Amino acid sequence: MGKFNKAGGREMPELNTSSLPDLVFAFLFFIMMVTTMREVTLKVVFRAPQATELQKLEKKSLVTFIYVGEPMQEFRAQMGTSTRIQLNDQFAEVSEIQDYIAQEKSSMKEEDAPFMTVSIKADRETPMGIITDIKQALREAYALKISYSAQPRVN
Amino acid sequence: MGKKRKAPAVNATSSADIAFMLLLFFLLTSSMDTDRGLARRLPQPVPKDQKKEDVDIKKRNLMVVLINSSNQILANGQYVELKDLKGIVREFVENPYNDESKPEKVEVDVPYYGTMLVTKHHLISLQNDRGTEYQAYINVQNELASVYNELRDEMAKKKFGKAFMDIDEEQQKAVQMIYPQKISEAEPKNYGGK
Numbered sequence: 001m002g003k004f005n006k007a008g009g010r011e012m013p014e015l016n017t018s019s020l021p022d023l024v025f026a027f028l029f030f031i032m033m034v035t036t037m038r039e040v041t042l043k044v045v046f047r048a049p050q051a052t053e054l055q056k057l058e059k060k061s062l063v064t065f066i067y068v069g070e071p072m073q074e075f076r077a078q079m080g081t082s083t084r085i086q087l088n089d090q091f092a093e094v095s096e097i098q099d100y101i102a103q104e105k106s107s108m109k110e111e112d113a114p115f116m117t118v119s120i121k122a123d124r125e126t127p128m129g130i131i132t133d134i135k136q137a138l139r140e141a142y143a144l145k146i147s148y149s150a151q152p153r154v155n
Numbered sequence: 156m157g158k159k160r161k162a163p164a165v166n167a168t169s170s171a172d173i174a175f176m177l178l179l180f181f182l183l184t185s186s187m188d189t190d191r192g193l194a195r196r197l198p199q200p201v202p203k204d205q206k207k208e209d210v211d212i213k214k215r216n217l218m219v220v221l222i223n224s225s226n227q228i229l230a231n232g233q234y235v236e237l238k239d240l241k242g243i244v245r246e247f248v249e250n251p252y253n254d255e256s257k258p259e260k261v262e263v264d265v266p267y268y269g270t271m272l273v274t275k276h277h278l279i280s281l282q283n284d285r286g287t288e289y290q291a292y293i294n295v296q297n298e299l300a301s302v303y304n305e306l307r308d309e310m311a312k313k314k315f316g317k318a319f320m321d322i323d324e325e326q327q328k329a330v331q332m333i334y335p336q337k338i339s340e341a342e343p344k345n346y347g348g349k
Contacts, residue, residue, distance in 0.1 A: 017168060024174035028181060035185035049293040053300040054191040063190065119190055122289050128222075129285030131292070135340070139200040147192035150293055 044069035044086050049124040050153040057147055062115050064104045064143070066097070068130060069123035083126050085134065094133045101141040121149040193296050195340070216258045216276045218247050222295055224286030237294055244302045248334065250274050266329045267314060273333055280339045299338055306334045 046069045057063050067086040071079040075091075084091050087100045105113050118138055122131055138146060220240070221229040228235050230243050250257040258277035265271050279299060283292055307319040307330050315322050319330060 017171065018164075021170040021174045024171055024178055028174060028178045031178065031181050031185070035181070049290045051193060051293050051297040053193065053297050053304055055194050057190045057192065060190075117194075119192055124288070124290035124293070126289040127285060128283045128287040128289060128292055131289060132283070132285065135197060139197050142200070144197040144199070145194070146197060147190075147194045148293055148296065149190055149192040150297075152191065 040065070040067075040086075040089055042067065042086070043072055043075055043089070043091065044084060044123070045072055046121055046123050047125075048121065048149055048151040051148075051150040052153050054150060054152055055147070057117060057119060059115070062108070062112055062117055063147075064101065064116060064118050065121055066118060066134060067121045068126050068134070083123070083130055085130070094130070094137055097134060097137040098141040101138065101143045105143075115145070116143055117145045117147055118143045119147045119149050193293065193300055195296075195338070197340070212278055213259070213276070215256055216274075217278050217280060218244070219280045219282060220244075220295060220299075222281075222283045222287045222291055224284040226288050226291035228291075228295060237298065240295065240298050241302055244279065244299060245306065247279070248274060248277060248302060249306060250277075263332060265332045267326060268329060268333065271333055273335075275335065278337050278339055296338075300336075303334055303336045307331070310334065 044067050046067055069083060069086075070081055071084055071091070079091060085094065085097070086092065087096065092100065101118070105116060108116060120131065120134060135146070138144070218231055219229075223229065228237060228240060230240060235243060247257060250260060253260060253272075258274040260272040261275040262270050263273045263275060265273075281295065281299070304319065310330050310333055311317060311319040311322050311326070314330075315326060319327065322330070
């Protein structure tokens, strides 16, 4: 019964972990593919409205975001507390939206431009007046596909 | 013990840790959450020199949904609760009993379905006040969207035995022909404003 001979001095072979980094790297690349880097820092308070009939936005590269809400605490001293629009990293006026859209459109591939979608991320307590102004500006800029960003409602 | 030993391999244990660190970094700085929302199409802009002409819409084909500045909903002039809105709109779009006061039905040739009676000319005009809360507006938009989704789902189930989302594009187009989504987001007016 040599098999049970403890005096053999054989140690349990160590688990081969040399492929572990490869596994992790594969996972890393997967994450890098499916996610986008957070490009903007939010400067407005944004709590998405809730809805049930939601559609996913398909291609992230075709989506432009417009944030609407009250300025965050640290900007209140300068900006006041009334609802503001945020384009990219800064506060903007409604009149700047057209230029912004034109700029975003020109940075896209030409064949993609008609499919551009503008996602309006507005706070749930925003008065509709400002949203309507944005919608009018988007119409003028021929950005006709829009999406009202919302969260799935939890019952 | 005195046997010859192999040269120890380069210690690669820490490379896993390094990769994990990178992984964590990307997990934290990127956002996985897909943005969801209610998709809508805006109408073409009106040329500035063109006078606004009133489009002639028969009264029975039009439903005006108005949200005022205190977030109350008026459907065709009558005050309704949000939960009742769906039923009213559904009846309006579907017009199941060919009601005289509901949208007229037109015969349309639809692929897969054949000739169908469709309330082709119906129009839901969604109007709001400048002071309406965004959530109230989204609520109404959501109800309207759910009416269309429900009707389309039923139509798809009847013919293909599947939900609207699960049938292919051609079939979706056919169903959309039967229930075209006609929501007009009119320019705002100031009703009983502040």
